[in-house]
Amino acid sequence: MYDISSGGSKVIKKQLARMLKDDKNLEFQDQIYYALADIAQKEKDVPLALTYLEKSIKASTSNNTQRALSYLRRADIYFERPDYKNAQANYDSTMSFLPKDYVDYAVIEEKKKSLTALVTNLNTIILEDSLQRLARMSEKDRNAMIDNLITQIEEGEKAKEEARLNDIANAQLNNATITPENTPTGSGSWYFYNPTTVSFGVGAFTKKWGGRKLEDNWRRSEKDQVVVNPINDEDPADLSDSVKTLSGGTSLATKSKSKKDRNFYLANIPLTxxxxxxxxxxxxxxxxxxxxxxxxxxxxxxxxxxxxxxxxxxxxxxxxxxxxxxxxxxxxxxxxxxxxxxxxxxxxxxxxxxxxxxxxxxNPGYAADIAASKSQVEKFYTETYQLYASGNYMQVYENCKQADSLYSKSKLMPQFSFLKALAIGRTQDINAFENALTQVTIKYPKDPVREKAQEMLELIRKQKDPDAVISTDSVAVIKQKTKFVFKEDGEYYYMVVVENGKGDLNKFKNNLSNMNADVFSTANLAISTVFLDITHQIVSVKAFDGMKKAMDYFNVTESKKELFSDLEKGTYKTFVISSENYAIFYKDKIIVDYELFFTRNFK
Structure with missing residues (x-):
């Protein structure tokens, strides 16, 4: 609206100040304050710019685009400092009002999502540290601190209610003073001057809270807003502040009905x-x-x-x-x-x-070589296991011998060795089977297959008979024995294992985030990424209360093939996994083992 290069900034600032005093410009105050902020920022007076932006936001009652631009300018300032927590909150507010056809909409949305993930993890550190400090207190001191926090919450709620009643009273007074003589006719752009506006109650709500939907948690801006913990960055160990994070929108709310109940906090303190x-x-x-x-x-x-x-x-x-x-x-x-x-x-x-x-x-080319090799051996192992499941034991034996010469250093060799022993058990006498299992226990003493082989050896020794063929039931015991444990309850994750460099992982995560916002907005889901090994990353969505909810999510993703459009076909695998099995999977890093377990138990 104003070009600072066209004249001295002092002249422009005086003109803008006069405009602010003129009642005719009331509906344009948000734009005037924004222009003053622009001048202040160009003059390197950032604190003054932030002050004007705050006034611009408060003055925006119906011009959502201007409100978005003011939040955006403020977010950019914080981002450049960098002050990522305040930047996240302001980018989040920006997205609540920014038109989708804005030229940089996608860029701003991506930045907001990155900052949301960052602040979520920073808050996790603060929260867990706070809970551990509470755990180290005596029971008396811990309860006293929690009771003090509850008192603060109650006093805060009382103050908010008083402020709400004052806002209503002031709004009614202001509404009563608007007369036909001083009210513009037609479709004026200021909300309260528009004769076709909705009822006063909605008007008062919009004036204070902006264009929010009337729904649960409407005070929070959109779905990805993170409650920024009131922690002093210079002193993150200040428990008197950090404990206040317990009253924010954390998972604690799912463990107790009321944050004014001492058990709300005690249930989450790590006391063991x-x-x-x-x-x-x-x-x-x-x-x-x-x-x-x-x-x-x-x-x-x-x-x-x-x-x-x-x-x-x-x-x-x-x-x-x-x-x-x-x-x-x-x-x-x-x-x-x-x-x-x-x-x-x-x-x-x-x-x-x-x-x-x-x-x-x-060897910088090692990663590419190992990725190709791992892909080949995993595919070969899957094919070999399927041959075993279909009863083609002779081919299983030949495949395992081939694997021993081609993939001798692979992490899957213990599995190949065990499959080979099982194939011997199906095609040769019990002594040969016993010898093959014994070789597995000797060669891989620290691998989980040793436990499987040892269990089978104990069965053989209990019913030793040189002419006996090992029973189908006994082999089934081994087949079903696994390092992973199947259960329906407990915490579950949705997990996508992706080959590195085979698509745009950030775009894929954005697709998941958008789907979560549209379909699972009340589930409080978080998306994270971690390297499984040098050739794979894990994208996880957590957490779900039990297998059924995780599988519901899994089935939705399977029906939306467009979610995976930014990943190369055949370079990713999707699963649900319990938190306990996730720990085992991450430690062992053998994708095909969990894939087989998942196929047997979840499909």
């Missing part, structure tokens, strides 16, 4: 060693996700380094240890810090010389 381990795992997951989001989505290498190094400092033996070393090696290299890059490179090369990451450093 096992609960502390689970809490630590959540913190470690969150740090890894934060580091990845900073690096891959927000392109903030310094923040990414801080997150990965804090993860290694707090949890030196965490499950992301080698991946974090590799990420730090690559990130420092990108920042041209050769010394720190070499530090992490040498940790991998010297301490973990047999790791895939060390191999990649020594």
């Amino acid at each position: 060693p096992e609960a502390i381990v689970k809490s630590d795992a959540k913190i470690a997951d969150a740090y890894y996700n934060v580091g990845s989001i900073y690096k891959e989505q927000l392109l903030n290498n310094q923040k990414s380094i801080e997150a990965f190094e804090e993860l290694l400092k707090r949890f030196p033996e965490n499950k992301y240890k080698l991946t974090s070393y590799y990420q730090l090696y690559r990130t420092y290299l990108a920042m041209k810090d050769q010394s720190r890059s070499d530090y992490y490179k040498n940790k991998l090369l010297n301490d973990y010389p047999e790791s895939d990451f060390a191999a990649i450093i020594k």
Whole structure:
């Protein structure tokens, strides 16, 4: 509306100030404040710009586009600082009002989603740390702090109710003073001057809360808003503040009916060693996700380094240890810090010389080679297992011998060896079967197949008979024995295992996010990504209460093939998985094992 280059900013600011005092410009105040913010920002007075943007937002009662632009400008300022928590809240508000045909709509939406994921993980760290500090208190001190928090909530609710009643009273007074003499005719753009407006009650609501739908949690802007915890960034250990996060929109609400009930908080405090381990795992997951989001989505290498190094400092033996070393090696290299890059490179090369990451450093083409090899061996194992299931035992035996020569270093060799033993049990005498199983236990003493083979050996020794053929029931016991446990209740995840570099993972996650907003908006689902190994990533959607709800989600995704349009066909696999089985799967990293378990139990 105003071009600062056309004249001195002082003249323009005076003109804008006069316009603000003129009642005829009441409906344009949001635009005037926005113009003043623009001038302040160009003059490098960012605090003043933020003040004017706040006034612009408050003055916007019917011009949603202007309101969106004011939120957007404020979000951009916070993003550049960077202050990602405030940026997330303002990008979220921007998306509530921004027209979908806005030129950068998709870019802004993507930034908002990245920041939402970031803030969600940051809040997880703060929340779990707060709960652990409560756990370390005496019962008396812990209950006193919770009771104090409940008192604050009650006082806050009382203050909000008083403010709401004052807003209604003021709005009624303002409405009564609008007369035909001072009210513009026709379709005026200011909401309260429009004679065709809806009833006063809706008008008052819109004036205070904006264009929100009248639905549960309407005070929250859209679905992805994250309640930013009132934590002082300079002192994140301040429990008096961080404990307040317990009253926000966290999963705690699902565990108790009222946040004014002491049990609402006690149910989530990790008071046992096992609960502390689970809490630590959540913190470690969150740090890894934060580091990845900073690096891959927000392109903030310094923040990414801080997150990965804090993860290694707090949890030196965490499950992301080698991946974090590799990420730090690559990130420092990108920042041209050769010394720190070499530090992490040498940790991998010297301490973990047999790791895939060390191999990649020594041979940059290794990742592509190993991906092709893993794909081949997994396909071959699946085919071999299917041959066994269909009774073609001789071919199973030949395939396993072939695998021993072609894929001797594969992680699937214990499974091939066990299948070979089972094929011998079906085609040869019991002594040959016993010898084959014994070889499995000797060759793979630490692999889960040893337990399967040992169980079978015990059955044989109980009914040893040189002429006997092993019973079908006995083989079935082994066939059904698995490291994974099937159960219908408990926490479940939806999981997509994707080959690296075979499509646009961010677009796929956006597709999932959009579907969640449209179809599962009340389920409070979160999407996260983690490296399974150097050739695969896991995209997970969590969490579901039980297998049935997870399978409902799975079936919806299977019916929406367009969700996967940004991934290359044949390069991903979809599952549901319990939280317990997820831990086993992530540790073993053998996709085909879980694929077979999933096929037997869920399809």
